[in-house]
Amino acid sequence: MSGHNESILREPLITGKDITYAQITDDILLPVENKPNKAWWIGFILSLCGATLWVVAVSYTFWFGIGSWGLNKTVGWAWDITGFVWWVGIGHAGTLISAVLLLFRQNWRNSINRSAEAMTIFAVICAATYVVSHMGRPWLAYWVLPLPNQFGSLWVNFNSPLVWDMFAISTYFSVSLLFWYTGLLPDIATIRDRAVGMRKKVYTILSFGWTGSVKTWQRFEAVSLILAGISTPLVLSVHTIVSMDFATSVIPGWHTTIFPPYFVAGAIFSGFAMVLTLLLVARKVLGLENYITMFHIESMNKIIILTGSIVGVAYLTEFFIAWYSGSEYEQYAFINRSTGPYWWAYWMMMTCNVISPQLLWFKKIRTSIAATWILSIVVNIGMWFERFVIIVTSLHRDFLPSSWAMFYPTWVDVSVFVGSIGLFFTLFLLFLRVLPSIAIAEVKLLLKSASEQAKLELIKEGHLDKEQVQEYIESLEKFDSVKQEEYAKI
Amino acid sequence: MSNIKYILGSFGDPDEMMHGIEKLQENNIKIHDVYTPMPIHGIEAKLGVKRSRLDIAAFFFGITGTLTMLTGVYLATVVDWPINIGGKTHFALPDFIPITFELTILFCAFGLVGSYYASTHLFPGRAPRVMDLRATNDRFIIAIDAKANAEHEKIDELLKGAGALEVKYNERKYVSYE
Numbered sequence: 247m248s249g250h251n252e253s254i255l256r257e258p259l260i261t262g263k264d265i266t267y268a269q270i271t272d273d274i275l276l277p278v279e280n281k282p283n284k285a286w287w288i289g290f291i292l293s294l295c296g297a298t299l300w301v302v303a304v305s306y307t308f309w310f311g312i313g314s315w316g317l318n319k320t321v322g323w324a325w326d327i328t329g330f331v332w333w334v335g336i337g338h339a340g341t342l343i344s345a346v347l348l349l350f351r352q353n354w355r356n357s358i359n360r361s362a363e364a365m366t367i368f369a370v371i372c373a374a375t376y377v378v379s380h381m382g383r384p385w386l387a388y389w390v391l392p393l394p395n396q397f398g399s400l401w402v403n404f405n406s407p408l409v410w411d412m413f414a415i416s417t418y419f420s421v422s423l424l425f426w427y428t429g430l431l432p433d434i435a436t437i438r439d440r441a442v443g444m445r446k447k448v449y450t451i452l453s454f455g456w457t458g459s460v461k462t463w464q465r466f467e468a469v470s471l472i473l474a475g476i477s478t479p480l481v482l483s484v485h486t487i488v489s490m491d492f493a494t495s496v497i498p499g500w501h502t503t504i505f506p507p508y509f510v511a512g513a514i515f516s517g518f519a520m521v522l523t524l525l526l527v528a529r530k531v532l533g534l535e536n537y538i539t540m541f542h543i544e545s546m547n548k549i550i551i552l553t554g555s556i557v558g559v560a561y562l563t564e565f566f567i568a569w570y571s572g573s574e575y576e577q578y579a580f581i582n583r584s585t586g587p588y589w590w591a592y593w594m595m596m597t598c599n600v601i602s603p604q605l606l607w608f609k610k611i612r613t614s615i616a617a618t619w620i621l622s623i624v625v626n627i628g629m630w631f632e633r634f635v636i637i638v639t640s641l642h643r644d645f646l647p648s649s650w651a652m653f654y655p656t657w658v659d660v661s662v663f664v665g666s667i668g669l670f671f672t673l674f675l676l677f678l679r680v681l682p683s684i685a686i687a688e689v690k691l692l693l694k695s696a697s698e699q700a701k702l703e704l705i706k707e708g709h710l711d712k713e714q715v716q717e718y719i720e721s722l723e724k725f726d727s728v729k730q731e732e733y734a735k736i
Numbered sequence: 737m738s739n740i741k742y743i744l745g746s747f748g749d750p751d752e753m754m755h756g757i758e759k760l761q762e763n764n765i766k767i768h769d770v771y772t773p774m775p776i777h778g779i780e781a782k783l784g785v786k787r788s789r790l791d792i793a794a795f796f797f798g799i800t801g802t803l804t805m806l807t808g809v810y811l812a813t814v815v816d817w818p819i820n821i822g823g824k825t826h827f828a829l830p831d832f833i834p835i836t837f838e839l840t841i842l843f844c845a846f847g848l849v850g851s852y853y854a855s856t857h858l859f860p861g862r863a864p865r866v867m868d869l870r871a872t873n874d875r876f877i878i879a880i881d882a883k884a885n886a887e888h889e890k891i892d893e894l895l896k897g898a899g900a901l902e903v904k905y906n907e908r909k910y911v912s913y914e
Contacts, residue, residue: 268874399817404812405828421841421845425845428852435864440873452860455862457771459770460780464775464788473849
């Protein structure tokens with residue numbers, strides 16, 4: 247219950263003095279209830295330009311067909327699936343934070359889950375658009391569904407990983423959306439009860455009539471827990487199935503059993519990097535330093551080192567197994583990756599994903615906002631290259647040397663990708679304006695036990711172990727939102 | 737008799753509100769409902785709210801998904817249009833595990849959330865039945881039916897004694913209605 251005291255050894259999840267329940271509501275709803283500032287407009291206009299580019303490039307693809315992409319007979323899958331896997335991977339952090347961390351009772355998820363889940367939904371939208379636009383005849387996209395039809399009822403091929411992928415991605419998207427929206431209901435009700443006029447009407451419809459009565463809350467918690475329980479295997483299955491798009495083929499470099507765990511770790515790795523990229527900026531611009539603290543940033547960085555190292559081990563294992571298998575095709579695929587014409591992509595991937603994240607072992611770097619932000623972008627670049635390397639280098643030199651080729655992207659390829667980033671940021675910035683970017687109700691739960699002020703109160707009462715208090719005060723030094731002079735006296 | 741329909745004890749602290757519930761129950765005053773801006777753990781036991789059966793429903797929705805996919809795939813690949821793929825069995829079960837799993841999750845999630853919305857009467861556009869507009873912000877509200885509990889002064893005293901910041905006497909049940 248809220249009255250319990252938390253161990254003083256745990257770092258605070260809410261910093262700042264005189265935070266009240268009303269203060270939390272005011273702070274979080276600040277961007278929703280007020281006109282946007284200049285930083286938001288600049289970001290929004292830039293993103294909108296990107297989104298426009300995306301519309302142009304995708305429309306061009308629809309009109310002229312996928313011949314407008316740089317694909318050739320040898321490399322029939324390149325930039326599009328790279329972008330698809332990259333976006334789906336980024337989407338994984340949201341569900342991981344909201345579901346897996348809920349099951350593990352990691353309270354620090356409470357202030358980052360909402361925006362991470364929103365990010366998941368927008369990333370999956372970006373990924374899904376690649377699926378539709380690569381079809382050539384996108385108006386027939388519904389053919390991937392097993393619908394009764396007039397071709398003598400010809401069914402989709404249920405043995406194909408591409409069909410499994412359609413099931414996985416659409417389930418993932420819709421379940422994430424449900425989870426996100428159900429969690430949003432109490433917070434939308436908070437906006438509703440403070441709004442007037444037209445805004446009130448809109449948020450009334452969106453709030454589904456939420457009142458916060460005992461029974462609704464009790465059922466709400468039961469639903470959240472069950473949804474977390476089913477989303478956990480779901481999130482692992484989604485990237486497993488994405489990896490099977492490759493792993494079930496017989497192409498050297500793709501045909502490996504290590505792919506599912508390797509892809510899942512990579513997805514979490516890139517997802518957390520994207521969460522950091524977005525939240526470090528949002529925290530600053532929206533003034534949410536008291537809710538997204540250095541502890542959150544450091545925890546996410548620790549997950550990045552862990553998953554980055556798993557990815558590193560997977561790269562080395564792949565290489566070792568290629569040699570150990572004795573299969574010369576497999577061996578050539580890997581020698582070609584690291585020393586062939588795409589060596590630069592391979593080493594870009596190695597540097598960005600394996601070497602540079604190791605810097606996060608240093609506490610100074612892990613708790614530096616600037617360094618974390620740069621590293622998070624480096625990781626995302628690295629993860630894009632990882633998919634490019636796996637896809638293009640495995641295809642471009644096939645079994646017949648006469649058909650060996652290189653892949654060169656056209657302006658359409660590049661524009662679809664750059665544009666999808668614009669689309670993603672447009673959606674994210676709109677989200678920040680219309681919905682609370684932090685789960686208000688869940689953060690309120692932490693106020694009485696895990697906040698800096700509650701802990702300071704405990705210290706002042708003076709019944710705590712002196713050594714533990716000392717350790718706690720030392721742990722606060724890295725926080726940029728804590729006034730250190732408060733603790734100098736103690 | 738007055739026109740007061742509901743007495744609302746408005747607390748600023750969840751622990752004080754819990755204390756208020758205890759006080760009222762000791763004096764046999766029936767609580768209509770409690771509205772809070774966040775979930776309060778342990779409150780359902782105090783107010784006698786029964787354990788949710790949504791988990792049982794979720795299980796059966798999930799199983800329905802599993803069976804739907806297995807039946808659907810069987811009908812498509814064995815009954816309706818069997819295809820000979822290298823002489824392999826038509827119903828290649830390992831291949832169908834990923835999609836069966838996905839449909840299990842899909843049915844479970846939609847069934848669960850649908851039942852939750854139905855059982856707690858949540859749907860788009862429903863008129864919110866709010867007794868105090870601050871219950872979604874910073875106040876923890878205990879609502880007591882004023883007609884059924886006549887001793888208004890005693891209720892007032894008990895609520896304030898437990899730490900209520902204010903006690904409201906509402907002549908309308910829901911303030912959110914125009």
